[in-house]
Amino acid sequence: MVDRAHKPSALSPSTTGPQPTVHSDGKKVTASLPSGDSVEVMLYGATVISWKSNGKENLWLSSNAHMDGSKAIRGGVPVVFPNFGPAPKNHATSALPQHGFARISNWEYLGTTSSESGDQGKGSDDSIRLDFGLTPNNLSDDMRKAWSYDFSLQYSVTLSKDGLQTMLNVRNQGDKPFDFQTLFHTYFTVPDISKVKVTGLSGVRYIDKILNATEHDSKGNDLRIEGTVDRVYKSFPQDTTSILVDDKPRLDVIRDNMQDTVIWNPWKEGAEAIADFAPKDGYKNMICVEAGAVNGWITLEAQDGFEAGQALKSHL
């Protein structure tokens, strides 16, 4: 799957209608649709750093984010694998850093597929998929030693009008099972956190990481952010979590084969303590809604595969 030959960095122009454009400079892949939607993905971490709908940004990116591959990128959509949070002691992931190695490894760009559904006029492509791959060959020696399983990841980022889908395909290429967690650590930008409501949490139990990881029942359907929030909502009955601004839908996160969602805002104190979080009052303009499989571990048998993801919809 990830051995697929590299594809050309730009699609050839066509006479059939407006076409998506794709550009890769070896560090970043950028794709745009005729509708004014665009996405930028760094090969470092396969981190989506920008997703625009109609030219308007949906994601938050720290102005102090490290873009040189020296540290996980603070903002956008970092990919968490194979452990979420600090790795537990006495576990196969114990020697790995917080949130694993996927967000701090250099991925390969595998190529592009565009498709037409006819919505934007005859002959025009209205979605474009960018594929990225990661295998042990792409890991640093330290990471390979710390987690020595034979795996492959294919990460597909599909841009469509008002939508972005991210799908992760995990394969165990080896002869012994491994356990993993995964999550899309999506930082959304919002105009004013005091006007934000998160819905779709009704009836979901959560682990509150700032209350000694104690478990609670969500009260009511809506969550307002009025201080530090760091919660793992687990085993959702419903697929969609939404961000509303002034009671109007702004963004939807639709899980596909992922049961959990982390809601995180570091607030003032947290932002102060995170060196690459800038500006320091940026917590007023962001919220992380992180779809994942992080409550417990997924065991992948030898030669088995797992696929899961999220579809993001923008109402901007």
Ligand SMILES: O=P(O)(O)OC[C@H]1O[C@H](O)[C@H](O)[C@@H](O)[C@@H]1O
């Ligand atoms: O600072 P990072 O390693 O990027 O982690 C940022 C945050 O990620 C998740 O949302 C966790 O639930 C938080 O506990 C953590 O602080």
